[in-house]
Amino acid sequence: MNRILKAAFLSAYSVLLWRLIAGGLLFYASFDKIDRPRSFSVAIEAYKLAPAWALDPLAWLIPRVELVAGCFLALGILTRAAALISGGLYAVFTVGIAQALLRGLDITDCGCGITGAEPISWALVVRDIVLLAMCALAFFAPSNRLALDRVIFPKPQDQSPDP
Numbered sequence: 041m042n043r044i045l046k047a048a049f050l051s052a053y054s055v056l057l058w059r060l061i062a063g064g065l066l067f068y069a070s071f072d073k074i075d076r077p078r079s080f081s082v083a084i085e086a087y088k089l090a091p092a093w094a095l096d097p098l099a100w101l102i103p104r105v106e107l108v109a110g111c112f113l114a115l116g117i118l119t120r121a122a123a124l125i126s127g128g129l130y131a132v133f134t135v136g137i138a139q140a141l142l143r144g145l146d147i148t149d150c151g152c153g154i155t156g157a158e159p160i161s162w163a164l165v166v167r168d169i170v171l172l173a174m175c176a177l178a179f180f181a182p183s184n185r186l187a188l189d190r191v192i193f194p195k196p197q198d199q200s201p202d203p
Contacts, residue, residue: 047054053185068153073151077099080102084099084102127176
């Protein structure tokens with residue numbers, strides 16, 4: 041059973057799929073936020089977690105981190121670091137949405153940047169938890185065989201001293 045689960049979730053092809061989904065969504069979602077920073081700033085404000093002075097800097101910074109981390113994760117560049125940062129973003133999004141739901145905040149634009157103005161819901165929390173799990177699988181994967189890391193940072197061949 042353990043072998044089947046490992047093959048299903050941690051094979052090179054599975055990890056590639058997890059990286060493409062989790063990284064690709066971050067990458068895609070960043071464009072709308074970069075294009076409309078004021079709208080994203082308003083979405084951040086609705087969660088009532090950041091002081092007013094931090095809204096515009098966060099609206100500028102978050103999508104750019106999403107763009108780079110998502111691209112790196114999808115392509116497999118600095119895969120573990122990209123998975124860690126991407127997973128961190130998904131964790132923050134999950135906590136932000138969950139706390140807003142628990143506090144009864146009526147937020148009609150989640151700020152996700154994926155489907156347009158979507159109201160917050162428990163379905164978004166579940167989606168972000170699944171995406172966080174994909175990042176964790178990419179982080180802990182034993183192989184990066186299908187990542188650009190292998191090309192960019194090749195491991196040196198075992199150099200045994202000549203007898």
